[in-house]
Amino acid sequence: MQSKDVSPKNSLGVSRLEATRQLVDSFSRVPSQWIEELGQARGEYLPLPMWGTLFMPSDSSDVRQIERLLRPIDASGEDEQCLSDAGWQEVADTGIYAIDFDDELLLGIHGAGYNFYDHHWSKLYTALGYRWHTD
Structure with a gap:
């Protein structure tokens, strides 16, 4: 895994939480309803994770690294x-799900009512090997 030592926003010197927030802030947000409506217009059904927002990494290096971390979902339920x-996969051990939709990588979280930064996004930051923060 490659390490991205400097963020696009030059966030060196910030806390780990702030660096994680900067990573997530670099993703485009897509309302799940838009994807649902697009699928319906095409006569396709795509089940979506519970949280009503999907995330689309805009940096191609983030996309490539996330794609390398994909694995089958532990379909316990x-x-x-x-x-x-439907083709969703899990991104490493983050609880974040990913799917390719119209040649774009979409990320989603199948949950609600808890801190996504603690339970998902910080795990993604770690899995990607980023070190934008001070220890």
């Missing part, structure tokens, strides 16, 4: 099995 059957 009916919802997870449905997402897995």
Whole structure:
């Protein structure tokens, strides 16, 4: 795994949480409803993760690194099995799901009511090997 030692926003010297926020802030946000409506217009059904916003990494190096971390979803429940059957995969051990949609990588979180930074985004930051923060 390659390490991206300097962020696009030159965030060296910030806390790990702030560096993680900068990573997530660099992603485009896409309302799940837009993807759902686009699928319906095409006569396709794509199950979506629970959280109503999807995220699209805009930096091609982020996309490549995330794609290298993809693995099958541990389909322990009916919802997870449905997402897995539709082509969603998990990004490493982050609880973040990913799918290719119209040649774009979409990320989603199948959950609600807790801190996504603690449970998902910080794990992605670590899995990507970034070191934009001070220890």
